[in-house]
Amino acid sequence: MIYTFIDTNLWIAIFSQSRQGCGIEQFRELKELVDASKIILLQPEIVNLELEKSWAFFSDGIKTEYEKL
Numbered sequence: 001m002i003y004t005f006i007d008t009n010l011w012i013a014i015f016s017q018s019r020q021g022c023g024i025e026q027f028r029e030l031k032e033l034v035d036a037s038k039i040i041l042l043q044p045e046i047v048n049l050e051l052e053k054s055w056a057f058f059s060d061g062i063k064t065e066y067e068k069l
Helices: 008-016 026-035 045-057 060-068
Strands: 002-005 039-042
Touching: 008 026, 008 045, 026 039
Parallel strands: 002 039
Antiparallel strands: none
16 A cells, blocks of 8 residues: 655645646546555645744635645
């Protein structure tokens, strides 16, 4: 089994579409691997804390979509 996580900076890049190769399409591909039980996506507490601190920069719509994940 492969364990992975998305660092805070990558979450921000996904939400803001600020970096090529760090968009929602790549996230969907990663999610397909998780759904197929090929990998386990970990969410370290520190990433949650850093994202909560950064929420001031995101719209309410983005926050809602993240919470659905």
